[in-house]
Amino acid sequence: MNSTSYTISYVNHKIILLTIALSALIISGLTACQKTPTNTSTSGLATIVCDASFENIMNQEIDVFEYTTKGKANIIPYYASEKACVDSLLDLKTKTIVISRDLTQKEKDYLESQKKHPRSNMIAVDAIALIVNNDNPIEILSISEIRDILTGKITKWSDIEPTKLGDIQVVFDDEGSSTVKYMRDSIMKGEPFGQNVFAQQSSREVFDQVQMRKGAIGIIGVSWISADMRTRDMSRDERIKSLQEQDTTVADFDPAVKVLKVRRDDQLRAYKPYQAYIYDGTYPLFRSMYMITTGVNGSLSHGFYSFVTGTIGQKIIQRTGILPARVQPRMVYLE
CATH class of the missing domain: 3.40.190.10 (Periplasmic binding protein-like II)
Structure with missing residues (x-):
């Protein structure tokens, strides 16, 4: 990095x-x-x-x-x-x-x-989400593809599937964050980051970079991209009252970016970081x-x-x- x-x-x-x-x-x-x-x-x-x-x-x-x-x-x-x-x-x-x-x-x-x-x-239990620009045609990444992107073995989006996007820019929140540590220890198995990996100063900056740059992929905690539409525009009083309700369902992710599906190398099906998939362990990036x-x-x-x-x-x-x-x-x- x-x-x-x-x-x-x-x-x-x-x-x-x-x-x-x-x-x-x-x-x-x-x-x-x-x-x-x-x-x-x-x-x-x-x-x-x-x-x-x-x-x-x-x-x-x-x-x-x-x-x-x-x-x-x-x-x-x-x-x-x-x-x-x-x-x-x-x-x-x-x-x-x-x-x-x-x-x-x-x-x-x-x-x-x-x-x-x-x-x-x-x-x-927090999930780590992979987010890309909405103009990026990629929908799914495997664990091995993620590892190769982080270590610099894969540097272009066309190395994954046909596209004119060009170079991949990986964006993390901070050099010393637990997100960086998790990806280094659990996914990269101690290998060094490639030259295409950059650290920002906050998760908000990661989100903004992905919105602005079509070739960027952001590594971010899932809470930063979850969109609970029922509470987003509530006053504080209304939000407090809503916490007394039994329904605590989170609907979907923020539409301003695309959330990629991730699959394990030995599985065909890929998953997004929804709570149910975090709960049963089918979404593989969690801490x-x-x-x-x-x-x-x-x-x-x-x-x-x-x-x-x-x-x-x-x-x-x-x-x-x-x-x-x-x-x-x-x-x-x-x-």
Whole structure:
């Protein structure tokens, strides 16, 4: 991957950790100035550091949670690489993180040695979607074709099927994201990225690049391209009320881009990343999503953790198009 993007990612990592540390000091100072404790499970200030791939999901969780506390709680999110998330937790700069894996035993032991008792919960299974421009005639890619595109063995769309599109440009969200790590570890088997792979600064930029460039293919979390038409134009009050409904079906994907079907090399049928196909494992590109906290019972950090892992928090996750850990999917539209 482009070396410039690596440098930018490293600098951003340091800036994010410094910013989180500064915020922690400010929050501590504000708490110390209070005559009576105000940090409860539904009030006060708390930070969370979340893998940038999950920004769209966590913003919605925070929005609804703060609303339910009537403005008494303020969750301050930071979106960073997975490494920055874990470092901020181990350095005691935040009490809550969201990443694509559980803590290792070594990381848990270190926190215990600091008298911090981490709790972790798998809150969702996220799919990684492959998106292309709507003018791209390609509909399906196999796992081996994806691997060859990422490693630079396939560099032109015509190497897959007849087309005049030309060169393939692969676009990721960020050099240090869990999306990059997943594709490197699970699909590429440790091989290096080709010269046709580029990192942006956000998932939104990946989406925009694919819209603008006919030869681009974006690697992106499925929540960024899910289109829940029923809630898109709702007010916050209406959105909160809709979460009380039993129907939590996600209809389809954003029509501004094309979502490719993916098939395993030993199978003929290909699938799009719908929740039902994530649930039964037929869609092959998926990863877990973990929420980890060292917040004690009664703290705002623990209160938010309980909210996200609870019924309403899980319904919010389902509305984003990924698979919640505790709500079974029900589909009304499938190809």
